[in-house]
Amino acid sequence: MRITSIAIANLHRRKGKSLFLVCGIAVAVGTIVALMSLNGSLRQELGDQLDRFGANIVIVPNSDNLSLDYGGVNVSEVAFDIQRLTMRDVEAVGSIPYRQRLSVIAPKLITNVEIEGRRAFLAGVDIKKELRLKRWWRVNGEVPSAPNELLVGRSAAESLGLVESAATPPTASDPDPHAHHRRAASASITRDRVMIAGVQHKVTGLLELTGGPEDRMIFADLKHVQQVTSLGDRIDVIEVSALCKDCPIDDIVGQIQSAVPNAKVSAIQQAVRAREQTVESVARFALAVGGIVLIIGILMIFTTMMGSVSDRTREIGVFRAVGFRRQHILQQFAIEVLLVSFVGACLGWSWGIAATHFALPYFSEAPVMWSGARQAFAPALLLSVTIGFVGSLYPAIRASRLDPSEAIRAI
Amino acid sequence: MSFIEIQNVTKTYKNDSIETTVLSDVHLLLEAGEFAVLMGPSGSGKSTLLTVLAAMNRPSRGRVLIDGIDVYGLSEEKRADFRREYLGFVFQQHHLMPYLTALENVMLPLVTSRISSREKKRLARVALGKVGLATKADRLPSELSGGEQGRVAVARALVNEPPLLVADEPTGSLDSRTGDEVIQLLRDLNLRGQTVFLVTHNERHAHLGSKLVHLHDGRVTAVINRAILGIPDSMQQVLQENAI
Numbered sequence: 001m002r003i004t005s006i007a008i009a010n011l012h013r014r015k016g017k018s019l020f021l022v023c024g025i026a027v028a029v030g031t032i033v034a035l036m037s038l039n040g041s042l043r044q045e046l047g048d049q050l051d052r053f054g055a056n057i058v059i060v061p062n063s064d065n066l067s068l069d070y071g072g073v074n075v076s077e078v079a080f081d082i083q084r085l086t087m088r089d090v091e092a093v094g095s096i097p098y099r100q101r102l103s104v105i106a107p108k109l110i111t112n113v114e115i116e117g118r119r120a121f122l123a124g125v126d127i128k129k130e131l132r133l134k135r136w137w138r139v140n141g142e143v144p145s146a147p148n149e150l151l152v153g154r155s156a157a158e159s160l161g162l163v164e165s166a167a168t169p170p171t172a173s174d175p176d177p178h179a180h181h182r183r184a185a186s187a188s189i190t191r192d193r194v195m196i197a198g199v200q201h202k203v204t205g206l207l208e209l210t211g212g213p214e215d216r217m218i219f220a221d222l223k224h225v226q227q228v229t230s231l232g233d234r235i236d237v238i239e240v241s242a243l244c245k246d247c248p249i250d251d252i253v254g255q256i257q258s259a260v261p262n263a264k265v266s267a268i269q270q271a272v273r274a275r276e277q278t279v280e281s282v283a284r285f286a287l288a289v290g291g292i293v294l295i296i297g298i299l300m301i302f303t304t305m306m307g308s309v310s311d312r313t314r315e316i317g318v319f320r321a322v323g324f325r326r327q328h329i330l331q332q333f334a335i336e337v338l339l340v341s342f343v344g345a346c347l348g349w350s351w352g353i354a355a356t357h358f359a360l361p362y363f364s365e366a367p368v369m370w371s372g373a374r375q376a377f378a379p380a381l382l383l384s385v386t387i388g389f390v391g392s393l394y395p396a397i398r399a400s401r402l403d404p405s406e407a408i409r410a411i
Numbered sequence: 412m413s414f415i416e417i418q419n420v421t422k423t424y425k426n427d428s429i430e431t432t433v434l435s436d437v438h439l440l441l442e443a444g445e446f447a448v449l450m451g452p453s454g455s456g457k458s459t460l461l462t463v464l465a466a467m468n469r470p471s472r473g474r475v476l477i478d479g480i481d482v483y484g485l486s487e488e489k490r491a492d493f494r495r496e497y498l499g500f501v502f503q504q505h506h507l508m509p510y511l512t513a514l515e516n517v518m519l520p521l522v523t524s525r526i527s528s529r530e531k532k533r534l535a536r537v538a539l540g541k542v543g544l545a546t547k548a549d550r551l552p553s554e555l556s557g558g559e560q561g562r563v564a565v566a567r568a569l570v571n572e573p574p575l576l577v578a579d580e581p582t583g584s585l586d587s588r589t590g591d592e593v594i595q596l597l598r599d600l601n602l603r604g605q606t607v608f609l610v611t612h613n614e615r616h617a618h619l620g621s622k623l624v625h626l627h628d629g630r631v632t633a634v635i636n637r638a639i640l641g642i643p644d645s646m647q648q649v650l651q652e653n654a655i
Contacts, residue, residue, distance in 0.1 A: 320467070
């Protein structure tokens with residue numbers, strides 16, 4: 001028989017109190033695990049969402065003349081730019097040390113063209129990359145697949161008379177007052193052939209209204225636009241989407257700036273900062289609630305263990321009388337707490353994960369379980385043991401310092 | 412030098428500003444192999460003297476030497492080791508751990524010893540055998556009679572073969588016959604060379620001692636040898652019936 005056997009036998013004997021302690025620790029640990037998991041899940045989801053928002057880095061040529069606003073970023077005026085971006089710069093961006101973090105590199109050539117007597121913005125892009133970058137784009141019709149095929153922004157299409165104008169007012173005889181809006185959203189192409197720079201193009205798709213600059217633009221294959229406009233391999237803007245969950249955005253910007261020294265590299269910090277603020281708020285809330293639960297858990301263990309020491313005065317007296325040292329009494333309490341903490345951690349972690357699973361849909365539109373939840377067991381165990389030890393430290397020391405003669409007197 | 416020397420021990424308790432002297436200049440010598448019986452009215456300081464002797468209650472003045480060791484000259488932890496190696500304690504209420512079997516209760520003083528579990532079990536079984544409970548080793552205290560519980564308590568006190576066995580009114584909670592059994596057990600152990608220090612109120616049991624010590628108001632008022640006392644007829648019969 002060892003001190004461990006006595007501790008186990010004692011826990012078994014005091015089933016009610018042991019169960020109470022286990023439940024107390026489990027609730028504390030479970031709540032903290034649930035809060036941390038929720039926080040982790042929300043952080044993960046926010047990160048994923050922000051990564052889907054599109055470009056978070058924009059690269060434009062260095063210039064004093066800014067004439068075109070694109071996606072909230074000024075693009076240098078074509079005629080007066082001294083510094084130019086080229087396809088070599090696109091390759092340079094793709095070769096930075098943090099290149100694994102770059103999910104999309106989307107170069108663009110944006111120029112003014114005349115189409116049937118009207119001025120329009122023509123953007124040469126890699127359509128597939130663009131669609132990956134702008135996930136909110138909705139294409140009515142077909143996505144261009146050939147060089148001379150076009151994707152046209154809604155306002156541009158109306159301006160060029162490629163679609164029925166959305167400005168057509170609803171008629172009084174129209175039985176459905178919302179039909180006008182539905183027609184505006186799902187307008188179909190009425191004319192699909194346009195001449196640009198002497199080359200005939202086919203309009204395959206209409207970009208539904210986004211409220212952004214793309215509404216006024218016509219999109220075609222980048223190389224094709226470079227050819228028909230005789231602009232060589234010129235690039236006006238490179239949009240980059242960095243997989244930016246906890247990424248060092250400033251470092252990425254620095255590396256791109258080094259790779260493309262003749263360009264102005266801007267991180268769209270606003271979105272990142274907003275995400276950080278939201279996540280930090282959730283984290284602070286979790287920390288505050290977790291701290292309160294931790295203190296309650298420790299106090300509960302403290303109270304129960306103090307009661308236990310009081311109940312076990314005689315027992316401790318007998319142990320001391322038969323030759324147990326103070327350290328042996330401490331050891332017995334420590335083993336009891338360790339066992340209770342371990343069981344409490346297992347239960348707490350399980351219910352914390354389960355609670356997160358059930359609670360997540362109420363906090364998130366697209367619930368994704370935090371990938372670190374399973375790895376949270378070790379910290380949960382550590383937390384549980386900490387709660388147990390901090391809560392029982394004073395009672396155990398008090399038990400070990402119990403004067404054997406006082407305990408005997410209690411006998 | 413005597414095996415036990417209680418040298419001018421005084422024990423005073425302070426409660427707020429009130430000072431109460433429980434033991435006053437107690438001087439007592441016991442030889443190895445003696446069966447000493449301590450008697451006295453309630454409040455005379457018997458239990459205090461016993462705990463002082465059992466290395467659990469530091470006297471306010473005086474010294475306690477057991478086998479030449481100044482017990483209270485030892486550190487707290489060394490004194491715990493000393494209790495384990497030199498002393499066996501039988502409590503009035505037995506105080507067996509209700510969640511441990513008889514065998515495990517007997518093993519308690521060995522728990523912190525650096526011997527193998529197998530050896531601990533063997534020693535505990537031997538001790539249980541000495542008190543006639545070898546067949547009830549796996550029973551919980553609640554499954555034993557009062558007398559059997561008393562025997563387990565005695566087995567626990569002697570499992571580590573201590574030079575000194577102290578018993579604080581071990582028959583106090585037992586009926587007369589069961590109490591006699593426990594006392595007979597102690598006497599039998601004494602006959603085999605075990606030094607016993609017994610606190611009792613029972614006159615008949617007191618007559619079994621080789622030395623009777625009377626305590627009154629914290630002072631030793633008489634020390635009488637058994638040769639003078641003799642054994643009463645009623646106890647003679649018990650001894651014959653319960654001889655192990």
